[in-house]
Amino acid sequence: MARYTGPACRLCRRAGEKLFLKGERCFTAKCAIERRRRAPGATGQSRSRRLSDYGVQLREKRKARVVYGVLERQFRRYYQVARKNPQATGLVLMQHLERRLDNVVYRLDFAESRAQARQMVSHGHFNVNGRKVDIASYSVKPGDTIAWKPPSLDSEFARTLIAAMPRKSLPGWLSLDTATMTGAIVRLPQAEDLETTIQSRLIVEFYSK
Numbered sequence: 682m683a684r685y686t687g688p689a690c691r692l693c694r695r696a697g698e699k700l701f702l703k704g705e706r707c708f709t710a711k712c713a714i715e716r717r718r719r720a721p722g723a724t725g726q727s728r729s730r731r732l733s734d735y736g737v738q739l740r741e742k743r744k745a746r747v748v749y750g751v752l753e754r755q756f757r758r759y760y761q762v763a764r765k766n767p768q769a770t771g772l773v774l775m776q777h778l779e780r781r782l783d784n785v786v787y788r789l790d791f792a793e794s795r796a797q798a799r800q801m802v803s804h805g806h807f808n809v810n811g812r813k814v815d816i817a818s819y820s821v822k823p824g825d826t827i828a829w830k831p832p833s834l835d836s837e838f839a840r841t842l843i844a845a846m847p848r849k850s851l852p853g854w855l856s857l858d859t860a861t862m863t864g865a866i867v868r869l870p871q872a873e874d875l876e877t878t879i880q881s882r883l884i885v886e887f888y889s890k
Contacts, residue, residue, distance in 0.1 A: 738887035745879050749778045750795055755818065760888050771881030772872060779854075779870045782809065783817040785827055789857055789864040790846050806833040821866050828863040 732740065746756050763773035778784065783799040786807060792798035798817075801807070805815040808828050821827065833839055843862060851857055854870040875881075 735887075735890075738883045741880055741883040742887050745778070745881075745884060748795070748879065749781065749784060750799055750817075751778065751781075757888070760884070764888075771885045772875075774884065775875045775879070775881050776870055777820065779875065780820045780822070780866075781817065782807070782814060782819040782821060782827070785821055785855070785864070785866070788852055788855055789827065790848055790851070791829070791842060791862075791864075793842070793845075793848065806830055806839075823866050823868050825866045826863055827865075828861065834862060 742756075745751075746753065751759070759777045760770075760774055763770045763777060766773040779788075783795055783802050786792050786798040786802055787795045791807075792801055802817045802819075803815055805813050806829060807814065808830055809819065809821065810825055811828075813830060829839060846859075852870065852874040854866065854868050854874050856865045856867050857863070858865075
């Protein structure tokens, strides 16, 4: 299955809530879900229609995939790894998603959205522990450092992004040295650090069927 390349706002309308896929635009009057509340499509399904338990679980799984920009096969692989862990499967699953390099770049406020962060990582703008990493799904671990590559840090594009910081609060599992624009993984993300709009319990129930 190829990556979705259509309008991001359509995904928010399908989910029935803001997923903040386009960064600052989601906070402006241009946000599509503010102007068109109905679901996408010629007819637009009623949001008052009650979903089955399976439908609720499927929607939650799709929402998590969309938020983190992960395809189904990779998402299922994260779940299978999390299921083998003795800790709570939902928490471990979310930890895997949070520790993706593109998500960490977004969480450090180096990018306005995860999609932008994924593109920046793929273009090789960041070093992990002093070495260039251009794999968006690269999984960081406690003790790792993430920094702009020196040539990239001096670019006008990077200066514009840095000048707009802070756009969001820094989660407790990350630290940021604003003098050098270097982030560090302090610890594994815990429940209080995760996306509050995603109910990992429903995702586990979906895959457990």
